[in-house]
Amino acid sequence: MLKETxxxxxxxxxxxxxxxxxxxxxxxALDGFDLDVEGAGVLALLGPNGxxxxxxxxxxxxxxxxxxxxxxILGRRPGDTAARSRIGVMMQDAELPDLLTAREQIALFASYxxxxxxxxxxxxxxxxxxxxxxxxARLSGGQKRRVQFALALVGRPDLIFLDEPTTGLDxxxxxxxxxxxxxxxxxxxxxxxxxxxxxEADALADDVAVMxxxxxxxxxxxxxxxxxxxxxxxxxxxxxxxxxxxALPAVRRARLSGRYxxxxxxxxxxxxxxxxxxxxxxxxxxxxxxxxxxxxxxLTTDIEEA
Amino acid sequence: xxxxxxxxxxxxxxxxxxxxxxPEFIIPSLAxxxxxYAMFGMIIPGSNQNAPYLLATYGVFTVMAPALFGFGAGxxxxxxxxxxxxxxAVPAPAFGYITAxxxxxxxxxxxxxxxxxxxxxxxxxxxLTRTQWTLMLGVHIVSxxxxxxxxxxxxxxxxxxxxxxAANLLFLALALLGGLWIPIVVFPDIMQQIAWAxxxxxxxxxxxxxxxxxxxxxxxxxxxxxxxxxxxxALTATLAWLRQR
Numbered sequence: 001m002l003k004e005t006x007x008x009x010x011x012x013x014x015x016x017x018x019x020x021x022x023x024x025x026x027x028x029a030l031d032g033f034d035l036d037v038e039g040a041g042v043l044a045l046l047g048p049n050g051x052x053x054x055x056x057x058x059x060x061x062x063x064x065x066x067x068x069x070x071x072x073i074l075g076r077r078p079g080d081t082a083a084r085s086r087i088g089v090m091m092q093d094a095e096l097p098d099l100l101t102a103r104e105q106i107a108l109f110a111s112y113x114x115x116x117x118x119x120x121x122x123x124x125x126x127x128x129x130x131x132x133x134x135x136x137a138r139l140s141g142g143q144k145r146r147v148q149f150a151l152a153l154v155g156r157p158d159l160i161f162l163d164e165p166t167t168g169l170d171x172x173x174x175x176x177x178x179x180x181x182x183x184x185x186x187x188x189x190x191x192x193x194x195x196x197x198x199x200e201a202d203a204l205a206d207d208v209a210v211m212x213x214x215x216x217x218x219x220x221x222x223x224x225x226x227x228x229x230x231x232x233x234x235x236x237x238x239x240x241x242x243x244x245x246x247a248l249p250a251v252r253r254a255r256l257s258g259r260y261x262x263x264x265x266x267x268x269x270x271x272x273x274x275x276x277x278x279x280x281x282x283x284x285x286x287x288x289x290x291x292x293x294x295x296x297x298x299l300t301t302d303i304e305e306a
Numbered sequence: 307x308x309x310x311x312x313x314x315x316x317x318x319x320x321x322x323x324x325x326x327x328x329p330e331f332i333i334p335s336l337a338x339x340x341x342x343y344a345m346f347g348m349i350i351p352g353s354n355q356n357a358p359y360l361l362a363t364y365g366v367f368t369v370m371a372p373a374l375f376g377f378g379a380g381x382x383x384x385x386x387x388x389x390x391x392x393x394x395a396v397p398a399p400a401f402g403y404i405t406a407x408x409x410x411x412x413x414x415x416x417x418x419x420x421x422x423x424x425x426x427x428x429x430x431x432x433x434l435t436r437t438q439w440t441l442m443l444g445v446h447i448v449s450x451x452x453x454x455x456x457x458x459x460x461x462x463x464x465x466x467x468x469x470x471x472a473a474n475l476l477f478l479a480l481a482l483l484g485g486l487w488i489p490i491v492v493f494p495d496i497m498q499q500i501a502w503a504x505x506x507x508x509x510x511x512x513x514x515x516x517x518x519x520x521x522x523x524x525x526x527x528x529x530x531x532x533x534x535x536x537x538x539x540a541l542t543a544t545l546a547w548l549r550q551r
Contacts, residue, residue, distance in 0.1 A: 061395040085397040094388030099327040100320060111316035112397045135327075155396070 013038055013075060014159055014190045015060065020069035021214075022055055029055040030066060031214030037192065042185045044201035044222075045194040047211030053194035054092055056211075057163045060192075061089060074159060085114055088152035088189075090145075092163040098137035102128050102147040105136070106154050113155030126150035127180050142173030146180065153184055160184070162193040166200060178203050232268035235260050236285040240278055248274040264290070313399050317406035324380075325410050331375050334477075335414050339368040340421040342487070348430040357430035359489060361422065362513035365446035366506055367486040368422050369415040373453035374460075374473045374480075376411045381461025382469030385550060394551075408454060415450055419443065434517055441516035445509070452505040452532070453480075455539035462546035480506040505539075508532045 015037035022030040029052045037043055045053045058064040059071060062079015076083035096105055103119060110116035117125070123132045126146050131139060136147060145165060152160050162181065166174040181204055185191050195201055201208045202222045210218040210225065218225060231252065238245070238261050245254035245263055250270035254263040265271035268287050275282060325331055343364040347357040384390055393403060423443070426432040434442070456476065460469045481487055483497070484506025490498055501507040508528040515525040 063391060063395060079395075081397060084395065087396070089392070089395050091388060091392055091395070094392040096387075096392075097320075097324055097384065097389060099324045104320060104323060107311065108316045108320045109396065111311040111313040112399075151392075151396075 013072070015192070016070075016072045017056070017060075018070045020056070020059065020066045020071055022059065022064060022066045022068075024055075028214050030059070030069075033069070033211075033215050035209060035216055037190065040185075040188050040190050041206040042181070042191045042193065042204050043207045043209060044205035045192065045209050045211055045216075046196070046198065046201045046225075047194075048196055051196075051211040052214040053211055054163055055214075057089075057091075057161050057192075057194060060161065061087070085112075085155070086158045088155050088157035088160040090148045090152040090160075090162045090165055092167065092194075094148070096136050096144070096147060096151070099135055101135055102132045102139075102150065105147060106132075106150050109151045110154045113157075116155050117153065119154075122150050122154045125180070125184065126153055127176065140173075142169050142176060145169060145173070145177055149177065149180065149184075157189060160189050160191045162191060164194055164196070166195070166197070174200070231264060231266045231290065232271075232287050233290050234263040234265055234268060234271065234275075234285070234287050236263075236275075237261070237283045238275070238279045239281065240275075244278065245275075248278065250274070260284070313402055314405060317398075317402045318409045321406040321410035322413060325372075325376060325414055331372070331380075332414075334375060335368075335371040336418050336421070338371070339364055339418050340425055342367070343422050344425050344429070346487070348425065354430060356489070357426060358432045358434070358517060359514065359519060361426040361430075361432055362442060362517050362519070363486040363489070363510040364422055365419060365442065365513055366449050366484075366509045367481055368418040369446060369450045370453050370477065370480060370486075370506065372411045372414040372418070373450045374457045374477050376407060376414070377454055377457025378460035378473035378476075379466070379470045380407065381458060382464055383466040385461065386466045404458075411454065412447070412450060415447070419446055438517050442513050445513045445516045449509045449513075452509075452536045452539050455536065455543040458543040459539065459546045462543070462550045480504055483507075485510055502531070505532060505535045508535070 013036075015035055017033055017035040020030045020033035021028065031052070033052065033056060035056075045056065047053055055064060059066050060073050060078050062077075062084070071078055073083050074086055100108075103123065106119050106122050110119060110122070123129060126149050128143075128146055128150055131143055136144065139147065149162070149165065152162065165181070166177055169177065178200070181191065181193070185204075193200075193204065205222055208218075208220060208222050208225050209216045237259055240261070242255050242261070245251060245261055248254075248263075248271055250265050250267040251274075252264045252266055254261060256262075263271065263275075272287070325335075343360060346353055347360040347364070348354060381390075390403065399405075423439075427439075457473065460472050460476070463469075464472055483501055484490075484504040485493065485501055486506055490501050490507065490510075493501070508531050511521055511523070511528045512525055512532070514520055515528075
């Protein structure tokens with residue numbers, strides 16, 4: 001631990017990860033993971049289940065030691081006291097004690113930090129007014145998540161990790177939590193959240209890193225990524241073969257499966273116009289947005305082809 | 307802004323609140339010992355003569371429940387819920403949680419002992435010298451140690467349900483087979499020999515010796531066995547703690 005030769009830590013560098021790898025048994029949870037994060041704002045780590053998002057968060061918290069690579073959090077070794085005293089966290093699977101109220105849990109966590117927010121201020125900021133004095137066990141799922149979020153906020157941390165903050169919440173509770181996260185972000189903390197909802201990344205993040213199979217495969221604003229993965233999926237019956245379909249304008253990929261042609265189009269209208277010209281007898285036509293999984297597939301394919 | 311509170315003080319406060327709000331903990335820890343003692347040392351006709359002897363054994367019984375249940379069941383449950391993991395990720399002091407649990411356990415044990423001692427001294431007419439009272443109280447408080455380590459081992463090794471079941475079994479075995487409820491001398495020989503395997507038996511013997519009613523064996527022998535057992539349990543607790551990290 002005396003290896004901290006870069007003692008002049010660049011304070012604006014929040015996260016610096018290079019080539020992280022970590023296996024659990026035969027699963028490679030992290031595999032060549034690189035990430036740089038600077039300044040304030042909200043970064044979403046977006047990816048399907050099993051992409052390695054939680055493993056990275058646990059490594060950044062010092063709970064999991066990467067097998068390979070280098071990782072600095074706030075210019076420190078992950079998990080050392082100086083780093084921890086500037087970090088707040090809401091974990092995916094950590095439940096708080098049932099018998100304590102939100103106010104009591106917040107006061108306890110405030111005592112851990114050098115310069116915490118006031119308990120009342122935290123209650124207001126996290127939207128706990130009205131149930132701050134109820135025992136945790138008696139709260140709804142959405143209210144519990146807010147209390148967990150309050151514990152992440154109370155220490156006035158420079159870096160906040162939110163691991164799948166809205167998993168299991170209904171739409172209304174999810175939107176409520178988003179509003180609170182946005183407000184906390186406006187106070188100047190750097191927030192890193194993991195999610196497998198494209199919608200959530202879209203609603204909250206200035207900056208999105210897409211993860212797949214243990215590494216970051218794309219990085220950009222939500223709008224940029226949507227443009228990359230956007231487009232439509234067209235399914236129909238046609239007499240054209242897949243090569244002919246793929247040659248149509250605005251078509252990214254096409255293949256025949258069974259009786260149907262599956263077409264991924266960058267621009268559905270342009271592709272359909274060309275399709276009807278080439279084959280006026282098209283039947284059983286459906287057009288839909290790709291699911292997140294399909295969007296990720298498109299993204300990986302595009303990147304591998306590039 | 308300065309720290310709102312010392313983290314150890316805050317942690318102890320939180321642990322005390324949790325214990326006081328859990329009836330499944332408070333009843334065996336506070337109510338049962340004093341009720342049992344009053345029943346077998348005072349209320350049952352003719353039991354008064356047993357009151358001094360039973361004070362020594364019930365004192366051990368009184369600290370056993372908070373140590374086994376608070377640590378065994380409590381730690382297992384909070385570990386399983388991810389609460390301990392969350393505390394490792396934030397700047398909570400590394401031993402704050404265990405320290406606070408120990409302090410809260412001792413406070414509850416002290417409250418339980420105060421009630422049992424009050425019944426003994428004021429109602430059951432137990433008469434001891436000031437030195438004997440003090441020595442025995444000291445023995446009873448230190449009695450928590452081996453049970454805390456046993457509880458911690460369960461808490462770190464087992465899931466919440468398993469730990470509750472194991473703590474209950476252990477609690478009954480230690481109380482009954484260690485001679486805390488019924489004086490060991492009325493047991494058959496084989497049972498008296500088995501009792502040597504339980505720290506509760508040795509603690510009761512040391513407490514009896516402190517009250518001036520020691521058994522045939524030298525108290526040093528019981529202390530040596532207790533030292534070895536407590537050391538062994540401390541080691542298993544440490545290993546169990548390292549394993550779950």
